[in-house]
Amino acid sequence: MSSSYRLSNFASRLIHDYDLKPDVVLAVVALAAFLAAFLIYPMLYSLREAFFSDGEFTIDFFMLLFRNPAVLTCILNSFKLAIASTALTMGVSMPLAWAMIRYKFPLQGALGILLLMPLILPPFVGAIGMKQLLARYGALNSLLMSLGLMDRAHPIDWLEMGFWCIVIVQALHLYPIAYLNLAAALSSVDRTLEEAAQSLGASPMRRFLTVTLPLMFPGVFAACILTFIFSFTDLGTPLIFLYTQVIPVRIFNMVETATEDPSGYALIVLVLAITSVLFALSKRLSERRQVAVVSTSAVSPKQLIGMKGWFVTLFILALCLIAMVPHACVVLNSFAKSWAMSALPSEFTLQHYEAIVKHPITTVSIRNSFIYSLVSTALDVVFGVAIAYILTRRRVPFKGLLDIVAMMPLAIPGVVLAFGYVGCYANTILDPRVNAAPLLIISYAVRRMPYLVRACYAGFQQVSTTLEEASMSLGASPLRTTIKVTLPLIYAHITAGAILTFAFAMLEVSDSLILALNPPNFPMTKAIYVLSRRVGDGPRIASAMGVIGMAILALSLSIASRTLGRRLGELFKV
Amino acid sequence: MVEVRLVNVTKRYGDIVAVDGVSVTVAPGELFFVLGPSGCGKTTLLRLIAGFIDPDEGEIWFGDRLMNRIPAHRRNAVMVFQNYALFPHMTVFENVAYGLRLRGLSKREIAERVESYLELVRMGDTKWRYPGQLSGGQQQRIALARALAVQPDVLLLDEPLSNLDVQLRKEMRQELKRIHSQTRITTIYVTHDQKEALAMADRIAVMRSGRVVQVGTPHELYRKPKSRYVAEFIGDANVIEGVVRRVEGGVALLSTPFCIVECCCDDAPGLSEGMRATIAIRPEAMQVVSARNASADSQAVNEVRAKVVDVVYMGDEELLELSVERGHGKWHLRATHTNPKERVLIGDEVILRFSSSDVILIPPE
Numbered sequence: 055m056s057s058s059y060r061l062s063n064f065a066s067r068l069i070h071d072y073d074l075k076p077d078v079v080l081a082v083v084a085l086a087a088f089l090a091a092f093l094i095y096p097m098l099y100s101l102r103e104a105f106f107s108d109g110e111f112t113i114d115f116f117m118l119l120f121r122n123p124a125v126l127t128c129i130l131n132s133f134k135l136a137i138a139s140t141a142l143t144m145g146v147s148m149p150l151a152w153a154m155i156r157y158k159f160p161l162q163g164a165l166g167i168l169l170l171m172p173l174i175l176p177p178f179v180g181a182i183g184m185k186q187l188l189a190r191y192g193a194l195n196s197l198l199m200s201l202g203l204m205d206r207a208h209p210i211d212w213l214e215m216g217f218w219c220i221v222i223v224q225a226l227h228l229y230p231i232a233y234l235n236l237a238a239a240l241s242s243v244d245r246t247l248e249e250a251a252q253s254l255g256a257s258p259m260r261r262f263l264t265v266t267l268p269l270m271f272p273g274v275f276a277a278c279i280l281t282f283i284f285s286f287t288d289l290g291t292p293l294i295f296l297y298t299q300v301i302p303v304r305i306f307n308m309v310e311t312a313t314e315d316p317s318g319y320a321l322i323v324l325v326l327a328i329t330s331v332l333f334a335l336s337k338r339l340s341e342r343r344q345v346a347v348v349s350t351s352a353v354s355p356k357q358l359i360g361m362k363g364w365f366v367t368l369f370i371l372a373l374c375l376i377a378m379v380p381h382a383c384v385v386l387n388s389f390a391k392s393w394a395m396s397a398l399p400s401e402f403t404l405q406h407y408e409a410i411v412k413h414p415i416t417t418v419s420i421r422n423s424f425i426y427s428l429v430s431t432a433l434d435v436v437f438g439v440a441i442a443y444i445l446t447r448r449r450v451p452f453k454g455l456l457d458i459v460a461m462m463p464l465a466i467p468g469v470v471l472a473f474g475y476v477g478c479y480a481n482t483i484l485d486p487r488v489n490a491a492p493l494l495i496i497s498y499a500v501r502r503m504p505y506l507v508r509a510c511y512a513g514f515q516q517v518s519t520t521l522e523e524a525s526m527s528l529g530a531s532p533l534r535t536t537i538k539v540t541l542p543l544i545y546a547h548i549t550a551g552a553i554l555t556f557a558f559a560m561l562e563v564s565d566s567l568i569l570a571l572n573p574p575n576f577p578m579t580k581a582i583y584v585l586s587r588r589v590g591d592g593p594r595i596a597s598a599m600g601v602i603g604m605a606i607l608a609l610s611l612s613i614a615s616r617t618l619g620r621r622l623g624e625l626f627k628v
Numbered sequence: 629m630v631e632v633r634l635v636n637v638t639k640r641y642g643d644i645v646a647v648d649g650v651s652v653t654v655a656p657g658e659l660f661f662v663l664g665p666s667g668c669g670k671t672t673l674l675r676l677i678a679g680f681i682d683p684d685e686g687e688i689w690f691g692d693r694l695m696n697r698i699p700a701h702r703r704n705a706v707m708v709f710q711n712y713a714l715f716p717h718m719t720v721f722e723n724v725a726y727g728l729r730l731r732g733l734s735k736r737e738i739a740e741r742v743e744s745y746l747e748l749v750r751m752g753d754t755k756w757r758y759p760g761q762l763s764g765g766q767q768q769r770i771a772l773a774r775a776l777a778v779q780p781d782v783l784l785l786d787e788p789l790s791n792l793d794v795q796l797r798k799e800m801r802q803e804l805k806r807i808h809s810q811t812r813i814t815t816i817y818v819t820h821d822q823k824e825a826l827a828m829a830d831r832i833a834v835m836r837s838g839r840v841v842q843v844g845t846p847h848e849l850y851r852k853p854k855s856r857y858v859a860e861f862i863g864d865a866n867v868i869e870g871v872v873r874r875v876e877g878g879v880a881l882l883s884t885p886f887c888i889v890e891c892c893c894d895d896a897p898g899l900s901e902g903m904r905a906t907i908a909i910r911p912e913a914m915q916v917v918s919a920r921n922a923s924a925d926s927q928a929v930n931e932v933r934a935k936v937v938d939v940v941y942m943g944d945e946e947l948l949e950l951s952v953e954r955g956h957g958k959w960h961l962r963a964t965h966t967n968p969k970e971r972v973l974i975g976d977e978v979i980l981r982f983s984s985s986d987v988i989l990i991p992p993e
Contacts, residue, residue: 250713252700253678254727254778261701264726268717 077533078448081440082456088437089459092496096474097326097466103319103477115320125304125321132286132301135220139285140278142225143232147277150229150370151236158355159363165370170230172377174607175384176561176579177227178290179600182586182593183383184223185294193383193398216297223295224285226377232277239273240266272340279336283329287467290563290579294586301325302564305469309476309568318473326470333465381604388598406591406598415573416599419581426491426577427559430498434555435548437499438506443536445507446514447522464504468564471497475569490575497569498559509551513544550614557610561603578603629656630691630781630814632677637686639672646672648838649686657812659805661825664835665861670818673835674784677816678707690781705782710790712771714759720746720770721755727778745777746770748807765796769803776811783815789824801827822862826850834858852895856906856990865908865988866961872903879984882907886952886959887932891987899989906990913986914963916948918970919977930987932980934961936972946972950980 104115119125153159154166187193199205243266251261267274289302297303301321308318358366388406390399410416441460444450463471475493476486486493517540525535541548563579570580578599585596632654639647646669654660662670675681677688679700688695695703706727714723724742733741746752749769759767768788775783788804789797805828808815819825825832826846833843834857842849842858853859856867870882870889880893882905889907893899919933934950937960946965951958963980965972972978 244711244713246709246711246713247715249678249680249700249707250709250715250774251726252680253703253705253707253784254774255701255704255730256726257701260730265715269715271717 075532078444078450082444082450085437085440085444085456089500092475092500093459093462093466093471096471096478099478100319100322100326100470100474103316104323107316115317116324118317119320119324124299127299128301128304129324131217131297131299135217135224135292135300136282136286138217138221139224139228140281142221143228143281144236144274144278146225146229146373147233147236148274150233150373151240153366153370154233155237155240156355157363157366158357159366161367161371165367165374168374169233169370170611171374172227172381173230174604174611175227175381175600176290176563176603177223177288177380178294178563178579179384179561179582179597179603180227180380181219181223181291181294182582182596182600183380183385183387184219186387186593186597187379187383188219216292216295219295220288220291220297223291223380224288226380228281228284229377232281235273235277235280236270239270239277242273243269272336275339276336279332283332283465283467287325287329287469287564289469289567290583293567293583302467302469305473306568309473319477322470322473325467329467329470330465384597384600384604387594388601390594406594409591409595410598410602413595415576415581415584416595418574419576419578420599420602422491422576423560423578426495426498427556430495430502430559431552431556433495433499434503434506435552437503438510438551439541439548441503441507442510442514443540445511447519460507461504463501466501468497468501468562469568471501472565472568486569486575487571490569490571494565494569494575494577497565498562501562501565502555502558506548506551506555509547510544513547514540517543546617549617553610553614553617557607557614560606560610629812631656631689632660632782632814632816633687633689634673634677635687635689637673637676637683637688639669639676639681639683645838647676647683650835650838650840651686652833652840652843654814654816655830656814659808659815659817659828659830661829661832662816662818662835663822663825663832663862664820666820667837668835669838670820670835671786674707674786674816674818677782678705678784679703703782704778704780705784706775706778706780707784707786708771708775708788710787712759712764712767712791714767714771714774716759719756719758720751720762723759723770724774724777727774731778741777742773745773748776748810749773749803764791765800768792768800772804772807776807776813780813783813785815785817787819788817790819790821797824804828826862834861836861851988853908853988854991856908859908859988859990864911864962866911866914867906867908867990868959870905870907872899872901872905875899875901880905880989881929885957886954888929889987890929890984891989892985893989896989896991904992906992908988908990909982909986910988911947911962912945912964912966913982914961915981916963916965916972917979917981918972919979930982930984932961934978934980936974936976936978939972939974941968941971948972948978950978 105111105113107114150169154162154169185192247265247269248261251265252258256264287302289306292298292300292303293306298307301324305318305321305325308315308321311318357363386399389402389404391401391403391405392399410420441456445453445457450456475484475497479485479493480487484492521539521543522532522535525539526532530538561579562577566577566579567583570576573584576584582596582599582603585592585599634650634652637647637650638645648669650673652660662673664670672681676683677695679695679698679702682697690703690705715726718726721742724745725738728738728741742755743752746755749772751766751769751773754762754766754770759770762770768791772788785804789800792800801824817825817828826849829846831843831845832849833840834849835841836857842854844852849858849862853862853865859865859867868884868889870884872880873883873888874881875893878892878894880891880896880899882889882891884907891907899905932952934952936948937951938949940947944967946968948963948965950961950963952961961980
């Protein structure tokens with residue numbers, strides 16, 4: 055009797071405290087079902103496989119992992135790699151952010167755009183170009199030999215130093231994202247605080263260490279975590295440089311035996327634990343210490359005049375050029391008839407592009423990538439708008455949970471999600487070994503969803519609810535109001551988010567390498583990878599594919615930045 | 629105690645001259661105000677003294693030390709900011725200790741000094757809190773303690789009370805006065821609030837579009853403004869144009885459009901018959917008499933008959949807007965009717981009287 059009373063009490067609370075219209079309920083249920091099936095379930099599945107053997111709890115698989123010296127080497131290497139990449143990335147982006155925010159110098163606007171260029175190339179494609187550059191008889195050695203700086207009989211094999219090659223390629227790819235985060239953190243530091251420190255007697259260095267850096271800390275930490283996680287879970291670059299003793303490559307090699315060997319799940323759970331902890335930490339930090347300080351000091355960036363200004367310009371320009379070396383190598387490689395023993399290709403040709411048109415794998419993969427990316431983007435737009443709408447405009451139960459789950463993919467590396475998919479959907483209708491297309495689309499959609507949710511969330515927050523109330527008081531239903539008033543107002547946010555989602559799906563690496571198991575399902579990245587391993591002109595055709603990818607991504611980004619104006623950087627921030 | 633001397637200091641931003649040939653001397657231990665409307669260059673002047681920016685021309689002296697090109701952190705001139713600029717990542721203790729640590733004091737000395745300065749601003753019990761947990765008034769006190777703790781040569785205050793509510797502002801005025809009289813640090817205080825300046829300053833420099841137009845004690849500025857600008861900016865004033873009719877024995881008689889004005893002209897030796905002259909009369913110097921109880925003499929001296937256009941009743945006083953019509957001309961006057969016992973109504977006729985010692989003779993510009 056009392057329980058039925060309680061139940062009816064609960065029901066009446068649901069009706070009174072929340073607005074549970076049928077359409078909202080339906081949307082929430084559909085979202086929850088999708089996220090449960092393709093985000094929560096694969097993670098739980100991996101956890102179960104890692105901790106349970108024949109229905110009994112066990113940590114044997116982890117013990118097995120830690121007793122295996124090969125695995126330990128991988129873990130150690132992955133940490134070393136991630137730390138080195140993070141250090142180099144921060145070392146490059148911090149002075150960059152400082153120069154761009156605190157000073158004015160010639161060509162600053164153009165450099166600001168040029169700096170972001172490395173984003174358009176996934177590092178593993180750049181790695182193919184770098185390999186060409188750094189091979190024993192590659193371009194760099196040939197240049198050094200012809201300049202008489204290297205003994206022709208004993209060329210250095212740079213690729214032996216695969217570790218540092220990866221670090222450099224990753225850092226050159228990641229510094230724009232780190233730079234955007236640091237620049238945002240730096241520009242939010244109240245300048246009067248620095249002046250206060252200065253007038254109390256702090257020297258510029260002391261002021262930076264005791265005031266500026268601590269105030270920037272959440273942003274710095276976020277940038278570090280982002281770089282660290284990317285490098286720690288990057289599959290493509292180590293694969294190309296044949297640096298196989300790292301965790302992602304090991305996971306990749308375990309896909310074949312995923313269904314039999316549970317120690318793969320233990321490794322997955324380990325990676326997930328590391329990335330989740332780091333991610334949660336950076337989130338905690340960025341939420342704490344949000345002190346609202348109203349800055350009244352209109353301190354403008356300092357104009358660097360004469361030589362000083364041009365020195366900074368040249369420094370940044372040089373960095374941009376270095377960052378684009380991998381791109382340049384890929385482009386050159388794609389047009390090279392032969393490129394060995396010389397600094398530049400000796401002969402140019404279009405045959406690799408012709409090969410793309412003729413070859414079944416390449417054409418199919420381009421078509422596949424377009425289809426996968428379009429469908430996954432469409433899914434993301436629907437989910438992004440729906441989730442952002444519910445979060446900003448509706449009172450529903452478990453809203454906080456929805457928010458957390460929708461943002462969770464940020465903390466889940468591609469290798470982890472893809473591996474989970476392979477395991478938990480084996481022998482079902484979605485089995486990637488039969489047809490990888492559905493899971494590829496879903497994995498793209500799930501991993502990029504937070505970006506669209508965030509873009510739409512920002513849009514909804516900017517649209518004043520009074521506009522919607524005005525529409526409704528004029529007689530429009532809530533749904534009609536959303537379609538006729540709200541969505542058109544946040545159109546730019548949605549478009550930019552969608553274009554970025556599309557672009558990144560086109561060049562997504564880890565899900566693609568792991569999930570696409572049959573050539574008819576290959577997306578571009580997998581085709582590039584497979585081609586790059588083929589002897590002969592394989593790497594050249596792969597480079598030509600890379601150039602096409604770059605072109606698509608560059609075009610998408612420029613359209614996105616035009617739609618969104620100067621706020622493009624916001625989409626890359628944690 | 630240090631004297632601060634500015635000699636012909638100029639600062640330009642592109643075509644805009646923010647500070648234009650300013651020369652002032654602030655006496656050691658003085659509480660010196662820089663007063664002016666927003667955009668007059670007063671904050672730029674303060675930042676020049678602090679060393680955040682360098683002057684394009686001129687010299688800044690602390691005592692016998694030329695401060696040009698010496699960076700802010702070596703000037704020992706500490707600034708208190710309008711938004712307090714307390715370090716949000718440090719406790720109150722750490723904020724106040726910040727400057728002391730830079731000066732290499734021992735741990736014990738620092739603890740003692742922080743304690744005593746927090747005591748001075750009456751915030752001894754907030755040591756371990758973060759600035760975000762304090763109210764605006766409390767943050768203001770901590771910012772002051774942080775600045776004073778390093779025992780600066782010069783204390784620079786940039787509109788320190790402008791973010792506080794009226795009641796707190798009045799309290800803090802008293803506090804600042806008390807603290808200044810205890811520490812006797814040469815203090816330069818920038819504000820746009822003339823009441824604040826009059827209530828607290830030893831001397832005030834009034835600024836207008838980058839220039840200092842007058843320097844003087846509050847009493848001098850109020851009683852003897854040297855320009856119409858100062859007369860109107862500090863307090864309120866009825867400014868009237870007239871022609872000098874007679875000068876005799878330190879007393880001048882002027883004819884104005886609506887009455888004859890008698891005033892003292894000891895300070896204006898150049899005054900002679902036939903000259904145009906500008907006078908100013910403070911609204912509170914006007915005595916308001918109901919026209920029913922007094923007959924107005926059209927030839928009376930320092931007496932005007934006017935019609936009430938608007939009344940703002942404030943309790944302790946009434947602010948009256950009045951109009952005077954003579955022929956085709958119409959003039960507006962303001963008067964403050966202190967301690968009003970009978971209400972004056974819109975449309976009433978009143979007679980305004982003022983004493984000749986209350987008439988301010990403004991020198992020609």
